[in-house]
Amino acid sequence: MISPPRCDLRVRIGELELKNPLMTASGTCGYGDELNEYFDISTLGAIITKSLTLKPKVGNEPPRITEVASGMINSIGLANIGIEKFIQEKLPKLRDIGGVVIANVAAKRLEDYVALAEILAAHADIKGLELNLSCPNVKEGGIEFGTDERILSRIVRKVRKVFPRTLIVKLTPNVTRMSDFAKVAENEGADAVTVANTYVGMAIDIYRRKPKIHTITGGYSGPAIKPLTMAKVFHVHNSTKIPIIASGGVFDWQDVIEYILAGATAVEVGTVLFTKPNVTDNFLAEMDAYLSDMKLSRLDELIGSLNVNIGDAPHLKPS
Ligand SMILES: Cc1cc2nc3c(=O)[nH]c(=O)nc-3n(C[C@H](O)[C@H](O)[C@H](O)COP(=O)(O)O)c2cc1C
Numbered sequence: 001m002i003s004p005p006r007c008d009l010r011v012r013i014g015e016l017e018l019k020n021p022l023m024t025a026s027g028t029c030g031y032g033d034e035l036n037e038y039f040d041i042s043t044l045g046a047i048i049t050k051s052l053t054l055k056p057k058v059g060n061e062p063p064r065i066t067e068v069a070s071g072m073i074n075s076i077g078l079a080n081i082g083i084e085k086f087i088q089e090k091l092p093k094l095r096d097i098g099g100v101v102i103a104n105v106a107a108k109r110l111e112d113y114v115a116l117a118e119i120l121a122a123h124a125d126i127k128g129l130e131l132n133l134s135c136p137n138v139k140e141g142g143i144e145f146g147t148d149e150r151i152l153s154r155i156v157r158k159v160r161k162v163f164p165r166t167l168i169v170k171l172t173p174n175v176t177r178m179s180d181f182a183k184v185a186e187n188e189g190a191d192a193v194t195v196a197n198t199y200v201g202m203a204i205d206i207y208r209r210k211p212k213i214h215t216i217t218g219g220y221s222g223p224a225i226k227p228l229t230m231a232k233v234f235h236v237h238n239s240t241k242i243p244i245i246a247s248g249g250v251f252d253w254q255d256v257i258e259y260i261l262a263g264a265t266a267v268e269v270g271t272v273l274f275t276k277p278n279v280t281d282n283f284l285a286e287m288d289a290y291l292s293d294m295k296l297s298r299l300d301e302l303i304g305s306l307n308v309n310i311g312d313a314p315h316l317k318p319s
Pocket residue numbers: 025026027028050051072074076078104132170196197198220221222223225247248249250268269270271272
């Protein structure tokens with residue numbers, strides 16, 4: 001029996017009010033319904049779906065996942081059932097479960113992002129849209145959309161025109177200065193940015209003298225990336241005004257608090273779900289107790305409330 005929180009854990013992302021800051025990270029919980037077999041996912045602030053594409057995708061050839069020190073490398077290649085099947089089969093299940101659904105979308109062409117956003121805009125149950133921009137842009141030689149400020153700006157501007165509810169831009173950390181990209185998203189009307197997707201990583205089987213995953217490199221996630229992403233959340237928080245959703249290496253409720261102190265408004269839980277699908281069970285009670293210990297009654301008072309003097313770190317000054 002979960003006792004009701006004593007403190008107010010609500011947070012706001014755009015027009016969306018969430019009962020607490022916890023979200024699933026895209027691609028680590030399928031479409032939410034399977035995770036619901038382990039715990040009631042409607043207890044979370046929001047459920048973010050696996051990246052959806054216009055057509056179903058089988059994804060990359062295996063091996064496409066490998067465990068490494070303090071995390072994992074994946075190269076799933078956006079395997080998913082496609083937007084239509086999601087709407088027909090998964091959305092009704094999520095509706096029955098209850099809770100806030102945010103759809104994550106991915107595409108290879110700008111016009112496909114817009115088409116996906118238009119389809120989802122027609123479904124009021126989709127409360128928010130998270131754009132996964134860590135996908136290769138076929139027209140520009142395969143570089144990630146999210147590593148080019150011009151292209152990022154164009155996608156956000158066009159999607160903003162067709163999607164009226166909460167729009168979140170998920171940034172790639174594989175750039176020199178992420179805060180520049182966050183500012184572009186903010187200027188184009190995004191309601192929030194997710195900081196961040198996975199880092200490019202590689203692991204080698206020394207006896208076979210082969211990479212451990214088929215696509216050679218993949219996305220590195222898990223506890224090892226938390227300090228990297230923490231620094232990025234802090235920097236983006238000091239450079240922009242829109243809410244930040246932190247994503248990277250959360251394994252415990254303290255990690256959530258750390259991210260909120262660094263400037264995050266909400267926090268996604270990802271890789272940990274592969275080993276502990278019900279890990280969040282105690283998060284809300286522990287966060288509640290922490291707030292009471294700190295003599296705070298509202299979680300949003302904690303956002304970015306880190307006790308620092310930015311003048312001590314000239315390299316972190318907003319650009
Ligand atoms: C197996 C796996 C699949 C993922 N698939 C997606 C995806 O489809 N879309 C997306 O935006 N992010 C995807 N991600 C990135 C996660 O959503 C998350 O941003 C990242 O893993 C960092 O958080 P974590 O360390 O808590 O896992 C995936 C991550 C993993 C481990």
